[in-house]
Amino acid sequence: xxxxxxxxxxxxxxxxxxxxxxxxxxxxxxxxxxxxxxxxxxxxxxxxxxxxxxxxxxxxxxxxxxxxxxxxxxxxxxxxxxxxxxxxxxxxxxxxxxxxxxxxxxxxxxxxxxxxxxxxxxxxxxxxxxxxxxxxxxxxxxxxxxxxxxxxxxxxxxxxxxxxxxxxxxxxxxxxxxxxxxxxxxxxxxxxxxxxxxxxxxxxxxxxxxxxxxxxxxxxxxxxxxxxxxxxxxxxxxxxxxxxxxxxxxxxxxxxxxxxxxxxxxxxxxxxxxxxxxxxxxxxxxxxxxxxxxxxxxxxxxxxxxxxxxxxxxxxxxxxxxxxxxxxxxxxxxxxxxxxxxxxxxxxxxxxxxxxxxxxxxxxx
Numbered sequence: 001x002x003x004x005x006x007x008x009x010x011x012x013x014x015x016x017x018x019x020x021x022x023x024x025x026x027x028x029x030x031x032x033x034x035x036x037x038x039x040x041x042x043x044x045x046x047x048x049x050x051x052x053x054x055x056x057x058x059x060x061x062x063x064x065x066x067x068x069x070x071x072x073x074x075x076x077x078x079x080x081x082x083x084x085x086x087x088x089x090x091x092x093x094x095x096x097x098x099x100x101x102x103x104x105x106x107x108x109x110x111x112x113x114x115x116x117x118x119x120x121x122x123x124x125x126x127x128x129x130x131x132x133x134x135x136x137x138x139x140x141x142x143x144x145x146x147x148x149x150x151x152x153x154x155x156x157x158x159x160x161x162x163x164x165x166x167x168x169x170x171x172x173x174x175x176x177x178x179x180x181x182x183x184x185x186x187x188x189x190x191x192x193x194x195x196x197x198x199x200x201x202x203x204x205x206x207x208x209x210x211x212x213x214x215x216x217x218x219x220x221x222x223x224x225x226x227x228x229x230x231x232x233x234x235x236x237x238x239x240x241x242x243x244x245x246x247x248x249x250x251x252x253x254x255x256x257x258x259x260x261x262x263x264x265x266x267x268x269x270x271x272x273x274x275x276x277x278x279x280x281x282x283x284x285x286x287x288x289x290x291x292x293x294x295x296x297x298x299x300x301x302x303x304x305x306x307x308x309x310x311x312x313x314x315x316x317x318x319x320x321x322x323x324x325x326x327x328x329x330x331x332x333x334x335x336x337x338x339x340x341x342x343x344x345x346x347x348x349x350x351x352x353x354x355x356x357x358x359x360x361x362x363x364x365x
Contacts, residue, residue, distance in 0.1 A: 003022055003023050004020050004023060005020070005021060005023050005128075005129060005134060005136040006019070006020050006134060006135045007019055007059055007123060007128065007129055007131060007133070007134030007136075008059070008060045008061070008133040008134060008343045008360075009060065010047065010057060010058055010059075010060050012050075012056070013047070013049060013056065014049070016343055016344050018340075018341065019123060021123070021128040023136055024126055024127035024129070025070065025072075026070040026071060026072035026139075027072050027127065027138065027140065027141060028072050028074055028141065029073070029074050029141030030075070030139045030140050030143075031066075031068055031069075031070065031071060031072060031075065031090070031092075031138070031145065032068075032069045032129075032136060032137075032138055032139075033064070033067060033068060033069060033092075033136060033137045033138070034066060034067045034068075034069045035064060035133075035135060035136060035137050035362045035363060036064075036065050036066055036067055036089065036154040036361070036362075036363060037064065037154045037157075037158040037334075038064050038132040038133045038134075038158070038360040038361075038362065039061075039063030039132075039162070039163070039357065039358075039359045039360075040061075040336075040346050040350045040357065040358040040359060041062065041159065041162050041163060042188070042190075042281060043062070043162075043283070044060060044350070045347060045351045047060070048344075048351075049351075052284070053283075053285040053286075054116060054120070055116075055119070057122075058119060058131065059119070059121075059123050059129070059130045059131025059133075059134065060131050060132075060133040060343060061132035061133030061360070062094035062119060062131065062132055062161075063132060063158055063159045063161055063162045063163070063359075064091070064092065064132035064137055064161060065089055065090070065157050065158050066089070066090060066136075066139075067088070067089055067090075067363075068085065068086050068087060068089075068090060069136065070086065071084065071085075071086065072141070078090065078145045079145050079146060080146060080147075080315055084147060088147055089147070089148040089154055089157075090145050090146060090147050091146050091148060091157055091160050091161045091314060091318060092139050092143050092144065092145045092146070092161060093143050093144045093161060094132075094143075094161055094162055095110070095112065095115040095116060095119075095143070095308055096114065096115060096118050097109040097114075097115065097142055098114040098117075098142065099142070101114060108310075109310060110169070110307065110308035110309055110310055111308075115308065118140050118142075118143075133340065133360050134340070134362065135362045144311040144314065146314055146315050146318055148318065149322035151322055151325055152321045152325055153325075153331070155331065155361075156321055156325060156330045156331055156333070156334075157321055158334055158359050159334075159357065159359075160314065160318055160321060163189045163190050163193060164193045164317040164321075165309040165313040165314045165316075166190070166281065166306055166308065166309050166313075167190055167197060167255075167257070167280060168197065168316050168317050168320070169280075169308075169309035170255055170278040170304070171194065171197055172313070173278055173305075174253045174276050174304065175276070176203050176252075176253060177201075177203075177252075178201060178202030178203065179203075179204075180203050180204070180252035181203070181204045181205075181206065181246055181251045181252050181253075182194075182198045182203050182204070182205050182206070182251060182252065182253045182255065183207075183208060183242060183251045183253070183254040183255070183271075184198070184205055184206070184207045184208065184218070184223070184257070185208050185254060185255065185256045185257065185258050185263050185266070186208070186209060186259070187207050187208075187209035187211070187214035187215060187218045188257070188353075188356060188357065189333060189356065189357040190257035190281050191209065191214070191218065191257050192214075192217060192333060192356070194255050194257060195207055196221045196324065196328055200320070200324070205218075205222065205223045205224050205225075206225045206226070206227065206242060206245055206251065207219075207223040207227070208226070208227040208229065208238065209226075209228070209229065210228070210229035210230055212228060212230065215228055217329075217332065220328075220329050220332070221328060221329070222328075225245055227241055235265075235266045238266065239266065239269045239270050242270040246272065249272045249273075250270055250271045250272035250273075250275060251270055251271055252272060252275055253271070253275060253277065253278070254267040254268075254271060254275070254276075255280060256277065256279050256280065257280050258282075259281055260282075261282070261287045261288055262289065262290075264277075264289040264291060265290055265291035265292075268292075268301055268303075271299070271301055274299070274300045274301075275299075275301055275302075276302040276304065277301065277302070277303050277304070278303075278304050278305070279303065279304070279306075283307055332356070334357045334358070334359045335356050335357065336350070336354070336355030336356075336357065336358035336359065337358075337361055338358060338359070338360050338361070339360070339361065340360055340362040343360060346358040346359070346360055
């Protein structure tokens with residue numbers, strides 16, 4: 001194994017530096033991974049544009065599937081107890097949990113006060129490899145690790161540790177029941193996962209997006225109906241269409257994964273009395289939405305949010321992929337492939353919606 005690696009570092013928004021460091025040894029209780037695939041999440045776009053509330057200079061990337069290059073002392077299995085060896089492909093939670101803050105004390109590991117401490121570390125500090133857009137990645141003992149199911153290719157699982165697991169969390173909070181109708185607002189990666197997960201639960205899905213190609217992909221993932229914002233340009237027209245599709249009542253639930261604050265109020269109006277809405281993926285502070293609070297209260301609407309996820313959601317995500325990899329076109333989820341020296345291009349193409357989802361492939365295999 002080479003003893004030096006390369007990483008993509010953003011010293012300030014809009015800039016990328018490629019830095020080389022000696023590879024560290026795996027920490028006790030942790031791992032050293034060779035990065036196979038690093039997904040480009042919407043957060044990378046926000047970070048690169050300087051809009052993220054926390055991350056202003058950072059080693060880029062947090063979605064990953066990696067190959068175990070070295071096991072740290074005491075590590076012989078993943079978090080679920082599955083034996084682990086050098087060469088195995090794994091997915092890891094992109095955040096860590098300190099196990100000592102108030103949130104961790106309540107078992108709410110997704111809300112750990114120190115969740116992003118590792119990612120925020122300066123790469124000049126050992127062990128250097130804190131971001132996934134790099135040749136290697138160091139897994140801290142405070143992260144959770146799950147071995148990939150044998151039938152799941154690394155590229156299919158690339159965004160499981162953020163996009164898919166976060167949607168699993170959001171849909172769990174919606175408590176969907178078979179036979180209900182769900183509106184999926186936005187059909188990028190999060191939206192397509194929402195469609196597929198909901199359909200597996202026996203839910204009827206109405207998908208909404210402004211990009212025709214994304215709506216076509218949503219149908220491939222199981223959507224029963226689509227609403228093209230290009231055809232129905234006003235919120236009123238889209239709300240009316242949802243009501244027409246639900247016998248005038250409105251949908252039982254909605255999940256907003258657009259990242260656009262204006263979609264929130266529209267989603268509320270698409271719901272029946274007693275409906276539920278999950279806001280997932282919009283984590284930029286200062287994002288304001290206008291909606292009728294009194295009307296929402298009178299109709300008994302419930303709103304839930306999901307930031308990050310509980311570690312078990314990552315395991316559930318990998319199990320979902322294993323069940324559906326031969327049934328759904330999951331291999332099409334990532335349709336933009338980039339080398340490590342093309343990080344800026346990958347982020348730009350994602351921001352411009354030239355691809356459904358981009359990923360960086362630092363190593364072959």
